Amino acid sequence: MTLIAVGLNYNTAPLAIRERLAFPADMLDSALQELGRIKEISEAAILSTCNRTEFYCKTEEPNQQILIDWVAHSRNIRPDDFAPYLYCHTDTQLIRHMFRVASGLDSMILGEPQILGQMKSAYQAALEAGTIGKQLGKLFQSTFAAAKKVRTDTAIGSSPVSVAFAAVQMAQQIFDKLSDQTALLIGAGETIELTARHLAQQGIGRLIIANRTYDKAHTLAMQFNGFAIALSELPEHLDAADIVISSTASQLPILGKGRVESALKKRKHKPIFMVDLAVPRDIEAEVEQLNDVYLYTVDDLKNVIDQNMNSRRRAAEQAEEIIDTQVGHFLAWLRAQGAQTTIQDYRRQAEQIRNETLQKAFAMLKNGTPPEEALNRLAHSLTNKLIHTPSAQIRAAAENERHDLVAAAREILKLQHTQ
CATH class of the missing domain: 3.40.50.720 (NAD(P)-binding Rossmann-like Domain)
Structure with missing residues (x-):
């Protein structure tokens, strides 16, 4: 699965093109529903303002052509008329891009606050359309948190620039x-x-x-x-x-x-x-x-604005550092999600071993085995079954000189060196 963003903005496309790719609020729900029906897309949101239109999706592959074809059909415009103006971001680039957009670092007026509200509206529209899932939902929440931290910890929005x-x-x-x-x-x-x-x-x-x-x-x-x-x-x-x-x-x-x-x-x-x-x-x-x-x-005001713009540029440098940290936090969350399936499979396996061993212990008690003996056998059997496969795998790794796997096993299992 890949997170992807395809879009254009005031820097990459003239107004005539931006107008043709705009999605008014009353069109968003149906547009999102259409996007959600594309089999390669499992999550989707659309941000559409006078200065930018961006599509955020979770897809099977990082293939922007799927979105280009859909936009061409949806807005009745030839791909060649707008594709040259598009940019595409995936994974880490996408995360950083969304954080910067919401913080006003990618705006025509540096640090303008309206874009955060527009981003929240895009999220709400996707939520109501049912096209937001776990990953894109978490990305939007992390985006809002990053933008709030930039606003709180820097002076990016405190000085007027109009x-x-x-x-x-x-x-x-x-x-x-x-x-x-x-x-x-x-x-x-x-x-x-x-x-x-x-x-x-x-x-x-x-x-x-x-x-x-x-x-x-x-x-x-x-x-x-x-x-x-x-x-x-x-x-x-x-x-x-x-x-x-x-x-x-x-x-x-x-x-x-x-x-x-x-x-x-x-x-x-x-x-x-x-x-x-x-x-x-x-x-x-x-x-x-x-x-x-x-x-x-x-x-007189121009002098004030120029001074304030310089102040915003200095604040923007601080904001970029905050965004670096926030991107790292979201990537750590993503990596943890990648391990979730492994954790669930491991837990399911352990529970199956537990249930099988417990059934044998119940049978022993039913057949008249003293409770103390049944408990000892249960504990012994459960321990052996839980450590059998990891022990065999560690032994095989050592025989094949896979010392990295042995070291990883010690770290994962938190093993202390014995004398």
Whole structure:
């Protein structure tokens, strides 16, 4: 039996190919059921995200062609269209790969935490589909444990590496509790959506989204229990904002010094934290001159992000050492599973000898043999039968100069040297 992973990711395949091999959540169960019906595959799981699709299987042989043929049929795509982008890992390589993926070491953004949740979802889907068995199940559990240890023992995920996350983290440093604050987001693009998501996750008290197109602002605000305003309404709402984060495609500034100054007067000079993520700028540079404004630009955040990325790279080196150790632990478990059949056969043989000897002892008692004599014969017979085959094998090994087997027998049987 072999553990195998076949997949592609943002490094090996363009988006157009990744899209065609993606498995939406509502397709996973049927896809796993199909995989499970392939006679060469005894266990299977599928990880599918925007950045990667990977198939983890336990197979009779390390033959990736089985998976390539199935994917081609399942996704209605020619093998030649996607096979050049694939990678394949087996056994130790696979274990290390899964540990690194779950720990964020193989992600587009080093150390990002979302992949661990996606890996857990892949495991749960396979569990519900009935395609997870002992080995793959243990591998997933070991993967989660390794990723948790990396998160706990290193700083891989403690520093923000996106401008949206960096902006929200800076806001957290300035305000004791975001739940008491109002955030005004200007724009409705991807960066603002990500910022809104981070703010919502951190429990922002009130969220306002302003955009030139009101409908876009309203659609985004509905996702995060906020409310929308048109860009023209900014003057009426700016004084309510403790946090202002802007990212639009405007060629001219949206907030000037005079407008912000008016808002500060209404706030009785209660400070405003402002982040301008736009290029060109949405907030006039002169706003920084106001005493009660803390204004940061995308360049300010870039410096923070670069420093944090260096911190993550150093943490990644520590993470690799942790993964080396965790891979060793899982390999030791696998090796122990390889001996399990031998242990079971040995126990079955010993139990058979015990039962046969016990039946003879019962017969002796039934025929009137004194109990003490019957017990002595039982012990003598049982001992002789249990040691007969090992003794004969050790003797044969010595006669054939197989000193390694004799030494192994001494170690397995824990024999002490006698004088």
